[in-house]
Amino acid sequence: MRSMLTPWPWKMAWRDSRSSRGQLLLFSASIVLGVAALVAISGFRANLKTALDSQAKSLLGADLALSGRQPLTGEAEALVDSLDGAQSREVRFSSMVYFPRSGGSRLAQVRAGETAFPFYGTVEVEPLHAPAQLDRGPFALVEESLMEQFRARPGDEVRIGARSFRIAGRLRQMPGESLGGSLFGGRVYIPLAYLDETGLMGRGNTASYRVYLKFEDEIEPTALLRRIGPQLLEFGLRAETVAERKARVGRTFENSADFLNLVGFIALLLGGLGVASSVHVYVKRKVPTAALLRCLGAKAPQTLAVYLCQALGLSLAGILGGILLGVGLQYFLPGVLADFLLVDIPFHLSWSGIAGAGLIGLILAWLFSIQPLLFVRRLSPLAALRMDYEAGRQPFDWAQWLVRLAIVAAILVFALVHTSRWTYALGFVLGLLISLALLAAAARLGMALIRRFFPGSWSYPWRQGLANLHRPHNQTVVLVLSIGFATFLVMLLYLVHQGLLGQIMKAGGKGQPDMVLFDVQGDQKAELADLLQGFGAPVLQEMPVVAMRLQSIRGKSVAQHLRDPGNTIPNWALRREYRSTYRGGLLENEELLRGSWPVGEGESGSPPLVSLDEGIARRLEAGLGDELAFDVQGMLVATRVGSIRRVNWRKVQPNFFVVFPPGVLEEAPQFHVLVTRAGAGSTAAAIQRAAVRRFPNVSVIDLALILKTIDEILQKVSFVLRFMALFSIVAGFTVLVGVIGNSRYQRLRESALLRVLGASRRQVFLILGVEYLCLAGVAAAGGVLLAWLGSWVLARLVFQSPFVPAFLPSLGVCLLVTAVTVLIGLLATRGLNRLPPLEALRAGAHRL
Amino acid sequence: MNTLASPVPPVLQVDRLTKRYRSGERLLTVVDDVSFSLGPGETCSVLGPSGSGKTTLLGLCAGLDRPTSGSVLLNGQHLGGLDQDRLAELRNRSVGFVFQTFQLVPTLTALENVMVPLELRGKPSRAWAVELLGRVGLEDRAHHYPVQLSGGEQQRVGLARAFVNRPRILFADEPTGNLDADTGETVIELLLEMNRDFGTMLLVVTHDLELSGKTRRILTLRGGRITSDRVPDSLRPPGQVPEQTLSGAARDSAAIESDPA
Structure with a gap:
């Protein structure tokens, strides 16, 4: 490396690159996309941070938000009033909404609020004056996605419970809410003053009651919270400040950005492999020059320095290209992620992001190019005397291994920086290495199989095309790695997406329940069952539901748990509302793990024995015999854990964390859930329409809605992932173009020689086509097989579902990747046949 | 054969040099127990x-490869004791090369090719390189690339480069092997003329009997062994035996003798 500090290697490197600068730039193209991805993501992250800082208050829409599952008690109201800030109330609940014009209905998220909210940020709505109309009467703002689904227009009617509202406008964005959230049911905003007229509040509907507060500048919400925190806890109120919301949103995006960074990093690694491969071929061509320099007295470090300087220059060129492309991408990234963003993302350059991505790119590209260059140190000057000189067996080269180690260490450090956990970083590196090793093995196996089973009777172009895959210094394995890995990523995303949907479809298979009606009051049960029967939909299950909260575990109150710094029980498990049922036996989708069920009467006077789902038991750290006390809407019920169940949550039916025995909750306020099988989509829609008209308080969820919701969520998430997978694909093809461009002169000579020997241009073209076909076929097949393996592992270990290989889509991906690769390959080698053979031979010779 | 010992120390002294390669299961002896020495300014093919x-x-x-056994003393230094970088330094300061395939760097101009050895030493002298190009008749082609030069011109650039560091020793590997007879003739004349002017010791490997006839000594190699060490007929004094075939002790004695003629 010291030699690089003298001017000669730089001068020589520059002169030596004269005839092949354009071609050399092709290598650097391999890393352009990887660097671009990192620049774009780090720039986007910086922009997001700026946006969160400048628009923090619009994330919450207020300085402080309080929320509880019950209407505020008198004491709680007094506390809120004493806070001395502007107030705006809101009640949130889920309900069926009905659009009379189209006759459509679906479950939606209703927000009944006061128009003072939001205190910060602006409501994006069309027309602009629509929010003000909510002050003037029974008007509603309806989320755009809902409007589109039911082809509704402003001025149409929407019915919520017993009350009709006129749609004042279509809502695009409300401060504090992301569009992504609307996937779980579109939002409808109505004036709080009309909530009672819907008739939904008194009918067992579980709602969230919120108070938004805006303070004068001198009041600091965090300090205020410290003061009133214990009282809020006592009143069952949760508080959220702007700082907390900002941290939460920031964390979510930090995690996403870290994930995207890793995907971008994979593109950079693929590019690195491309660089290594191209440099390998390049330096082999440079053997005579390097050997000559050694003959003329250049020391090994001086000779190496010439090529290191070139590699450094190329890396810098690639990085510069990557930075320019990355800045362009950063400009478009907010559009890609728009559905998940809560704030407007301004565009500005992040110099630290650019420097960081550039540095990572430089380190990796250089390390990858150093590795094949190192052999120059050991190149014998004898190679200048003998054109056919082949070095004998090379002794162990510690420097080669040191560079390989440095590459792995660089990957590990990068992964560690972006995952912040050793286990994740090691998992990433191991996963990557195993994937690449499997692909490399697939490449070698594929080549061997083609060689072994290729019909010898086929015409010469086919046999020659195949033989090209085995030519010295070929880059078959690198190309298979880069194209195969990209195929793997795309296919894995597809398989996981389809696997999840398939799992839900299966849950609603023939004879299985596919519709759940909940919030059914006791006096509505019989009438609703008749209605269902009228549509040929039998009531398959009917369950009572009682809302309750956990009061204590083994005698220690929830409040004590929450205050305990050593508490390991998640807050949500302590604070959540438990919707429990009571029955005497297990359902088909339940399995008893410990204890006994149905439970006996128990000893007289002893607490009733309840059954816990194994997941919630683990979270609550509760075992058999432990005492749990519940607050059942004001009444304390002490229980003991009598059994632990395993529940298959994938069934379309209500499932419960806690099941009580009969004889305890019968008198508690409750509603009922009916489960039916509606069958065809038209029947399901008809049932929904009829049910919502006759029983406005009843909510309906059907399989179609669940599928649609999950599909939409997956579509949104996988779109972002596919966007990044596209990087890998394009990176793979860039490597392909670079490698082909780099071996162009080798191919030029081969083609010219063949033409001298009498091959027609068509035959030469066919030979190249066959070579790319075999290469791409092996790469795509390897990628798909690896995706199957990955998907199988995920299905077994994560989703616990059967593995579906999706043969036809896999075949489609294989064919598509192969076709594109052959096309790009042939385009990259175009012009090879245009030169007369002798000229081509000469041109090739001069490049050597 | 003249058996008088050289009065000055040899510039190149080869002693029982052997080189073996393994080819599959077989061990090939390519150079077999060769000894000879050459003095300053001496020419040998x-x-x-x-x-x-x-x-x-x-x-x-030339120290481009390591022997299996035996030793080489080049310009007073035992090559066996030098690492690769010291060998490179020795070549850069004391040795010139002319190659059959010219071996010009294709991306450098004629002038830049000539200057490479000086630049490696950190003492580039453009004027000297231009002068040498003039010496080989190529001053007007200084800025041409190898691809723009004929074979003869490329080899003349190679000659200018070989002499640019004023070497004490010049190794030439079939310098006319890729040239036609007339061009080869011109290159031989230039090579010997410059060799004379610079007082360089010349060891040239060749098939060209015309070239070998112009050196003062001819070694004949067969199966890796020196089978004759003689003075060319053109330089042989009248009455001397035309060819001395060496074997056994006679070859050994030749190893420490030189032809002062």
Whole structure:
């Protein structure tokens, strides 16, 4: 490396690159996309941070938000009033909404609020004056996605419970809410003053009651919270400040950005492999020059320095290209992620992001190019005397291994920086290495199989095309790695997406329940069952539901748990509302793990024995015999854990964390859930329409809605992932173009020689086509097989579902990747046949 | 054969040099127990059929390869004791090369090719390189690339480069092997003329009997062994035996003798 500090290697490197600068730039193209991805993501992250800082208050829409599952008690109201800030109330609940014009209905998220909210940020709505109309009467703002689904227009009617509202406008964005959230049911905003007229509040509907507060500048919400925190806890109120919301949103995006960074990093690694491969071929061509320099007295470090300087220059060129492309991408990234963003993302350059991505790119590209260059140190000057000189067996080269180690260490450090956990970083590196090793093995196996089973009777172009895959210094394995890995990523995303949907479809298979009606009051049960029967939909299950909260575990109150710094029980498990049922036996989708069920009467006077789902038991750290006390809407019920169940949550039916025995909750306020099988989509829609008209308080969820919701969520998430997978694909093809461009002169000579020997241009073209076909076929097949393996592992270990290989889509991906690769390959080698053979031979010779 | 010992120390002294390669299961002896020495300004050609070990011997003498056994003393330094970088330094300061395939760097102009050895030493002298190009008749082609030069012109650039560091020793590997007879003739004249002017010791591997006839000594190699060490007929004094075939003790004695004629 010291030699690089003298001017000669730089001068020589520059002169030596004269005839092949354009071609050399092709290598650097391999890393352009990887660097671009990192620049774009780090720039986007910086922009997001700026946006969160400048628009923090619009994330919450207020300085402080309080929320509880019950209407505020008198004491709680007094506390809120004493806070001395502007107030705006809101009640949130889920309900069926009905659009009379189209006759459509679906479950939606209703927000009944006061128009003072939001205190910060602006409501994006069309027309602009629509929010003000909510002050003037029974008007509603309806989320755009809902409007589109039911082809509704402003001025149409929407019915919520017993009350009709006129749609004042279509809502695009409300401060504090992301569009992504609307996937779980579109939002409808109505004036709080009309909530009672819907008739939904008194009918067992579980709602969230919120108070938004805006303070004068001198009041600091965090300090205020410290003061009133214990009282809020006592009143069952949760508080959220702007700082907390900002941290939460920031964390979510930090995690996403870290994930995207890793995907971008994979593109950079693929590019690195491309660089290594191209440099390998390049330096082999440079053997005579390097050997000559050694003959003329250049020391090994001086000779190496010439090529290191070139590699450094190329890396810098690639990085510069990557930075320019990355800045362009950063400009478009907010559009890609728009559905998940809560704030407007301004565009500005992040110099630290650019420097960081550039540095990572430089380190990796250089390390990858150093590795094949190192052999120059050991190149014998004898190679200048003998054109056919082949070095004998090379002794162990510690420097080669040191560079390989440095590459792995660089990957590990990068992964560690972006995952912040050793286990994740090691998992990433191991996963990557195993994937690449499997692909490399697939490449070698594929080549061997083609060689072994290729019909010898086929015409010469086919046999020659195949033989090209085995030519010295070929880059078959690198190309298979880069194209195969990209195929793997795309296919894995597809398989996981389809696997999840398939799992839900299966849950609603023939004879299985596919519709759940909940919030059914006791006096509505019989009438609703008749209605269902009228549509040929039998009531398959009917369950009572009682809302309750956990009061204590083994005698220690929830409040004590929450205050305990050593508490390991998640807050949500302590604070959540438990919707429990009571029955005497297990359902088909339940399995008893410990204890006994149905439970006996128990000893007289002893607490009733309840059954816990194994997941919630683990979270609550509760075992058999432990005492749990519940607050059942004001009444304390002490229980003991009598059994632990395993529940298959994938069934379309209500499932419960806690099941009580009969004889305890019968008198508690409750509603009922009916489960039916509606069958065809038209029947399901008809049932929904009829049910919502006759029983406005009843909510309906059907399989179609669940599928649609999950599909939409997956579509949104996988779109972002596919966007990044596209990087890998394009990176793979860039490597392909670079490698082909780099071996162009080798191919030029081969083609010219063949033409001298009498091959027609068509035959030469066919030979190249066959070579790319075999290469791409092996790469795509390897990628798909690896995706199957990955998907199988995920299905077994994560989703616990059967593995579906999706043969036809896999075949489609294989064919598509192969076709594109052959096309790009042939385009990259175009012009090879245009030169007369002798000229081509000469041109090739001069490049050597 | 003249058996008088040289009064000045040799510039190149080869002693019982052997080089073996493993080829599969077989061990090939390419250079077999060769000894000879050459004094300052002396010219010597190595003749022999293809595969007789000529180029390997040249490579061993120039420190481009390591012998299996035996030693080479070049310009007073035992090559066996030098690492690769010291060998490179020795070549850069004291040795010039002319190659059969010219071996010009294709991306450098004629002038830049000539300057490479000086630049490696950190003492580039453009004027001297231009002067040498003038000496080989190529001052007007200084800025041409190898691809723009004919074979003869490329080899003349190679000659200018070989002499640019004023070497004490010049190794030439079939310098006319890729040239036609007329061009080859011109290159031989230039090579010998410059060799004379610079007082360089010349060891040339060749098939060209005309070239070998112009050196003062001819070594013939067969199967890796020196089979004759003689003075060319053109330089042989009247009455001297035309060819001395060496074997056994006679070859050993030749190793420490030189031809002062």
